[in-house]
Amino acid sequence: MASEAPPFWWEEPDxxxxxxxxxxxxxxxxxxxxxxxxxxEKVEAPVLCVGNFTVGGTGKTPVAIALAxxxxxxxxxxxxxxxxxxxxxxxxxxxxxxxxxxxHVG
Numbered sequence: 001m002a003s004e005a006p007p008f009w010w011e012e013p014d015x016x017x018x019x020x021x022x023x024x025x026x027x028x029x030x031x032x033x034x035x036x037x038x039x040x041e042k043v044e045a046p047v048l049c050v051g052n053f054t055v056g057g058t059g060k061t062p063v064a065i066a067l068a069x070x071x072x073x074x075x076x077x078x079x080x081x082x083x084x085x086x087x088x089x090x091x092x093x094x095x096x097x098x099x100x101x102x103x104h105v106g
Contacts, residue, residue, distance in 0.1 A: 003059070 048067060051060035064080060071078040087105045095105050 050064045050067065051058065068078050068080070086103075089104060093100075093105070
């Protein structure tokens with residue numbers, strides 16, 4: 001899967017970018033504080049994180065699938081955690097593909 005940077009990345013910022021710069025700085029401060037204050041947990045297993053705060057269409061799912069396939073070829077049994085964006089359950093749960101619909105688990 002090839003991807004290219006959008007052309008506007010290489011353009012000089014115009015008045016809209018300059019007008020939004022203060023909001024961008026505020027957002028960065030709030031997001032940084034939120035990430036630093038998040039609970040941390042040490043686990044006894046290797047952990048890989050695929051993606052970050054990106055929205056759909058950035059290739060996270062294909063990368064996760066490729067990692068799972070490679071792990072299985074190495075005789076490992078990978079597990080995946082997903083926030084389940086858009087799901088209707090309030091608490092974490094183990095997803096059963098035979099009983100749980102994507103619209104409910106996200």
